[in-house]
Amino acid sequence: MNINLMDIVGRVSHQCDIMFRVIDIREKHGKKIAILYGEDFRLIADAPYEDLIKIDPGMRMRLTQEFRSLEEQSYKLFRQxxxxxxxxxxxxxTEGYSKSYNYFQMPGKVLHIDGDPNYLKKCLTLYEKVGVPVYGFHCNEKEMPDKVGMLLDYYRPDILVITGHDAYSKSKGTMDDINAYRHSKHFVQTVREARKKxxxxxxxxxxxxxxxxHFESLIHAGANFASSPARVNIHALDPVYIVAKISFTPFMERINVWDVLRNTLTGEKGLGGIETKGVLRTGMPYNKNSSD
Incomplete structure (x- = not known):
């Protein structure tokens, strides 16, 4: 079977448990190797060309429907x-509804930097659906540390999302060794650069x-929330559910970490964080005739 760039495939050795998109095919030690991006998980992997099989439309539809059902359930809980x-x-x-004040709300603004343009597009669609003001920027993970400072100066967000693809490779070291991860060190460097600002x-x-x-390194570098405590795969949309909850929580309230994680698709094995204040602000009066 001929497999080409952007084909949706599964790995036979893993019982096709995850759908991948083929983003590169290269030669390594005389063998063809495919570089794969997870279609629903923020995972990057490589696999021998002969271990791949195209996902037929019927199977793809079944797997997609299953994920969309989970996404819809998570969205409903989050919306509540x-x-x-x-x-x-x-x-x-309104002082317990006793006064009819005209007030307005300003949810926290998000700057979402993503290493995958397809995931970024999916996330921006969900931000818009939820009502979170967001700026999206696609950037290769390796370039993020050099660009984050400029982007923070330009957009001045309340919340910063730094994500893309990553993976732990047992052959490169232990789970404690950040060099055994595909892009964790780049995410850590990006967080440090952001914290300088x-x-x-x-x-x-x-x-x-x-x-x-590498969850621990990201938290120690200065992230409020990060993945992945148990080194599991996280769903592409999980960062949106976390930052949207923060965006809509008043700045005088502290966010319980479990309240943030419970409506994500991955849960506490894939996501974690520290106690953090919300960023929503309420103001008045609200001018209904304002053009803004």
Whole structure:
């Protein structure tokens, strides 16, 4: 079977457990090797060309429907959380509904830097659906440390997302060795550069990491939330659920880490973080005739 760039494939040796997109095919020691990006997980992998099989349309549809069902369930739970937060804010802003103040809300602005343009597009669609103001920027993981400072100066976000693809390779070292990870060191360097600009954890909230990323190094570098504590794969959309919750939580309230993680698709094995303040601000009066 002929396999080409951008084909959707599975690995026979792994029982086709994950759908991958072929992004490169190269020669290594006289054998063809394919470089793969997870279609729904933020995972990068390489595999022998002969270990790959094209995912037929029927199987792809079944796997896709399964994931979309999980995504929809997660979205509904998240939407309930946001609605409750907004009701609480409305109650407090109107002194228990006793006064009819015209108020407005300013959710936290997000700068999302992603190593995968397809995932970035999916995430931006979800941000828009949820109502989070966001700027998206596609950038190769290796270039992120050099570009993050300029992007922070330009966009001045409340929340920074640094993600893309990653993977742990047992052949390169132990789980404690950051050099055994595909892009963890680049994410760590990017977080450090961001913290040079904004050192305070509550003035810039940072999510960093991808599948199997070195969680401890990312947190120690200055991330508020990161992946992956148990070195498992994380879903492509999980960073959105985390930062959207932060974006809609009032800045006077602290976020319980479990409240943030419970509606993600991956949960605490793939995601973790530290106690962090929300970034939503409420103001008044609201001018309905304003053109903005």
């Amino acid at each position: 959380d946001v609605d409750l937060l907004q009701q609480k804010q409305e109650y407090e802003a 904004v050192p305070h954890l509550d003035q810039l909230v940072i999510f960093a990491g991808a599948c199997q990323s």
